[in-house]
Amino acid sequence: MRRTQATMNSMEQMKENLKAEIASAVTKAGLAAPEEVPDVMLEQPKEKEHGDFATNMAMQLTKIAKKNPRQIAEELTAEMDYAKASIEKIDIAGPGFINFFLDNxxxxxxxxxxxxAGADYGRTDVGGGERVQVEFVSANPTGDLHLGHARGAAVGDSLCNILDMAGYNVTREYYINDAGNQVEGLALSVxxxxxxxxxxxxxLPEDGYHGDDVKEIGERLAEENGDRYAGLPEEERLAIFRELGLKKELDKLKADLSAFGxxxxxxxxxxxxxxSGEIEETLMLLKEKGYVYEADxxxxxxxxxxGDDKDRVLVKNDQTYTYLMPDIAYHKNKLDRGFDSLINIWGADHHGYIPRMQAAIQALGYAHDTLDVEIVQMVNLLRSGEKVKMSKRTGNAVTLRELMEDVGLDATRYFFAMRSAxxxxxxxxxxxxxxxNENPVYYVQYAHTRLCSIFRQADERGITYDPAVDLSPxxxxKEYDLLKKIGEFPEVVADAARLxxxxxxTNYLHELAxxxxxxxxxERVMDQENEAKTKARLVLAKAVQITLQNGMRIIGVSAPERM
RNA sequence: GGCCCAGUAGCUCAGUUGGAUAGAGCAACGGCCUUCUAAGCCGUAGGUCGCAGGUUCGAAUCCUGCCUGGGUCGCCA
Structure with a gap:
């Protein structure tokens, strides 16, 4: 979906102007017919000497115009209207890049x-209000959240924030596996x-849950209820423990995740x-569509x-369902709720499961890309330079809670968000x-702290902050560089959402900082000799502060006023 | 063995979907605090982008083959 003029900031509009001017110069120079002009690619060069913007248009036109790129560049730039696109200078460089130097x-x-825009700076409508459901974490309610879940939570929550800022209508969802064998195991362990x-x-049963959390639940129940449950018939007792165990585990999951933001x-x-009978219903539907058969x-x-490697069992020969069957019903339920697209964030150990879930989506009559599964890869925890092996079953894993206690919320969120999932x-x-300074999260937070400090000082010196002041100073x-970075923010959000x-x-936040x-x-913000400059720079500082805050909020990292 | 992910500076990782001399952080080396917080800045050094072919004006990026590490291949969840 295209951005409207109204939602573009001045930098984006400048880019659009320049793109339009380039495209029109191509046809004016007779290098290509209007319908053959390729999409204009404008990039911001890394090197200052390569101008404010550069295009590879001349290289793209070699096939159509049948000339060498440098010659094309000459002919193209001869037709450009400098004033119309605020161009100060044009260079042709390298194999045929056209570099534009603008009046900034x-x-x-x-x-x-x-x-x-304030807290809404960066918000765009690229999502067009599309309803997207993101399912993440969804750890079994049988133990503490470990590292992998923490990563999934950080990535999933940040992605949801990004999608929201990019104009999607986001629903965050946690799927509770409270019906399978693992819950029986939980009841027996409790x-x-x-x-x-x-x-x-x-x-403890052999495949029971050895975690401290389960131990605590058992102890708590003993404290609160004494031996009240000990005399009950086994079946009745287990039913109670199943329910109580689940409730306590879920309360803990919610509390831990909430503490993680x-x-x-x-x-x-x-x-x-x-x-609700939806599982049976879904199975019948698949049968009607002819995607189901009986064997063995x-x-x-x-x-x-x-496209899956082989067919999958839905109902085992003992007449119970495999994990897949309710999961298909769950995804049908999601789609029935009217979501336009689904995103699942899964741990690496589930990646082999993707083709069968995609197959199910298609069998239900939806396009393959209705569901996107993002795999969050393994995390190796290093402590004192050594790998800490994780194992949920034996309770040796480092939990999310421990991680937050040891490392802190901000660093944990930032570290997980920092790496591609x-x-x-x-x-x-x-x-x-x-x-x-070894710690990258402080770098960004420190920039924010410095801004806060500037405003405090300005206040103490009685310098009034006036957003309507003349900004020409x-x-x-350095200020233009900063403004360019600020101007990139909406595009970064949109790209992060799309991809x-x-x-x-986090990459962007680091660059902005x-x-x-x-x-x-x-340069100094506050210059006692020059009040006009001081006031203008305070307004610039405010814009930086807002942009930093918006980015940090997306990642779930706090923006401290002092450090 | 099949499939998935990864292999980029000493270490941890980016690389805007094919562009210019491949970039950050940390570690190393050299500078900068009587001035808004030095958790900062400026500079130097550091590379066979796993290997070999191919596609083209142009490849870390796309294709093929191979090597290495991890994951996964159940009528478990």
Missing amino acids: AYLREIIPAVLE EARYLQALGHEAA VTFDEWFSETALYE GAVWFKSSEF DTHMDFDMDLAVSES VASE HAPHRM ASFHSFYNA
């Missing part, structure tokens, strides 16, 4: 736009811990799908018709804990 005064127009707490001989719009129970006493889904990552606890190279790539936001630190060291 227009960049100042970004400042009032940022101030006016029972064992409860009986142990009362001093009875009781062994992650909340959900919906906690969706698998059991509800059994109770089981019921199979013809997922191989949609589908790559393996090392989480260096010593680095994340260190309160030093903002004209140095489902939250780590682009770097641009500010560089400015801060080179």
